[in-house]
Amino acid sequence: MESGAVIDVMRTAAQTLRTGDVRDKIHALQDLHHAIDAAQAALLGELEASKEFELDGASTLNMWVRNQLRMNSGQATALVRGAIVLRDLPQVAEAAFSGQISAAHVQAFVYGLRHVGLDPMRQHQEVLLEVARNREPGALIEAVKHLKAVVHPEDLDDAYERGMDKEDIAVDALPEGWHVTGFLNTVTGAKLKKVLESVSAPRDKDDTRTGSERRVQGLDDLLDSILGNGLPSDKGVKPHLSVFVDADTLEAAAEHVKQTTENPYASPAPMRDVEPATLAGHGAIGPNLLMYFLCVSDFTAFLMKDGGGARQAQILNAGRGRYQPNLLQRRAVIARQQGVCATPGCNHTHLQIHHTIWWSHGGPTNLDLLIGLCVRCHTLLHRGRLHITGNALDGFQFTNRTGRTLRKRRRTPYRQAA
Incomplete structure (x- = not known):
């Protein structure tokens, strides 16, 4: 164990607690807490190697930790x-x-060793550490999952197939009503989530219902709509799923699936490392599921480029000629945002297209001045609780009603969308 580094943190914390302000003291204690957790884990590794836990009558290190440290x-x-x-x-x-x-960041690396492998984790250790130093543990977990999707794309299809095997849904009558239980596969679950999001948004600022109450009422309204008129639409556009995929990924997936179908009993060659396809609101998907979506979906290709795209944007600009964005403009905005609400921190996928320069203020229906917002964020904007400036070429800026800037979402450019 690197005891010197831990002791240095202890000394710094002690000095800061004597002379620092309250913010510095909190940071120092946090660093000390992290260092102590790491030192304890390292010492446990030494105890595992020496087997000295047996001196206390424990047959395993895990048992020793439970008995001696009183942990679950x-x-x-x-x-x-x-x-x-x-x-x-x-x-x-x-x-x-x-x-x-x-310690929570360390557990994300635990996940990586188990599901990605030692060699890829060592190869990308520096990049993942940069995420860990600057982001919360959840962001690191997502980065490790992304690496897993790149290194082991077949696992995504395996998970999808396992979900297909155990999918089930039951609606059982009880004296008080109905009890709904079950498990849905990736595609069916994404469809249900999409539909529930579209019908359960708050009605207005006076809507005090809980999230569960809105979902149940939304489902009830949806069932009425299905029985009467079909699925609801938003300005003529029905809820739909979006899949985003690089051209290189599409080509690699097609080659991989072709190989497996032509030689079903042979072990297929590993798919080359490419960015995984993404189902909006769900995450990365494997090559076989991607090919399924390609078979049953409309397909729209977009040429996209880091740091701009003005020339492409002009092709889809409508100026003041029409108020409602056309279907291609809507798809372009959704592709630019990878299918989720543009507001930082919001992950809703049922989007409405908003003019950042309001139409009523003379704003044109131009692609670089259109943005996709979920129903809730769109409502917050028109209530003055959310403000958006800028454009898609230079970047949008989000502020709340007090003027505080909301953290921007990191986006990965996709060159082709389906």
């Missing part, structure tokens, strides 16, 4: 697995001992 099984398992990460990923260990990353 889940906490003990997390500590033991963290020790493995600090042994196998030295740069992660260095960051942990110096208090730069938390």
Whole structure:
């Protein structure tokens, strides 16, 4: 164990607690907490190697942790697995001992070792550490999952097939009503989520219903609509699913699936490393599911480029000639945002197209001045709780009603969308 780094953090914390302001003290204690967690995990690794836990009558390190440190099984398992990460990923260990990353971040690397593999995690260790130092553990988990999707795309299809095998839904009558239980596969679940989002948004500022109440009422309204007139639409556009895929990924997936169908009993060659296709609101999907969507969906290709796209935008500009964006403009906006609401921190996928320079204020229906917002964020904007400036070429800026800037969403450019 790198005890020197931990001791340095302790000294810094002690000095800061004597002389620092309250914010510095909080940061110092947080760093110290992270460093102590890492030191404890590393010492557990040494105890595992020496087998000295047997001196206390424990047959496994996990049992020793439960008995001696009075932790539950889940906490003990997390500590033991963290020790493995600090042994196998030295740069992660260095960051942990110096208090730069938390035990929760270390657990994200645990997930990576188990599901991605040691060699890819070592290869991308520096990039993942940069995420860990600057983002919360959830962001690191998403980065590791993205790496898993790139390195092992076939696992995505395996997960989809396992979901197909155990899918079920039951609606059972009870004296008080109906009890709904079940498990849905990736596609069916995404469809249900899309539909519920579209019908359960708050009606207005006075809508005090809870989220569960709005979902149930939305489902009831939806059933009425289906029985009477079909699915609801938003300005003539019905709710739909969006899949985003690079041209290179589409080509690689087609080659991979062709190989597996032509030689079903042979072990297919690994699919080359490409960006995985993404189902909006769900995440990465595998090549076989991508080919299924391609078979049953409309397909629209967009040429997109980092840092701009003005020439392409002009092709889809309508100026003041029409108020409602046409279908191609809508699809272009959705593709630009990868199918989710543009407001930082919002992940809703049922979008309405908004003129950032309002039509009533003379704004044109131009692609670089159109943005996709969910129903809730669109309502907040027109209530003055959310403000948007800028354009798609230079970037949109989001502020709340007090003028505070909302953190921008990191976007990955996609060159082709389906």
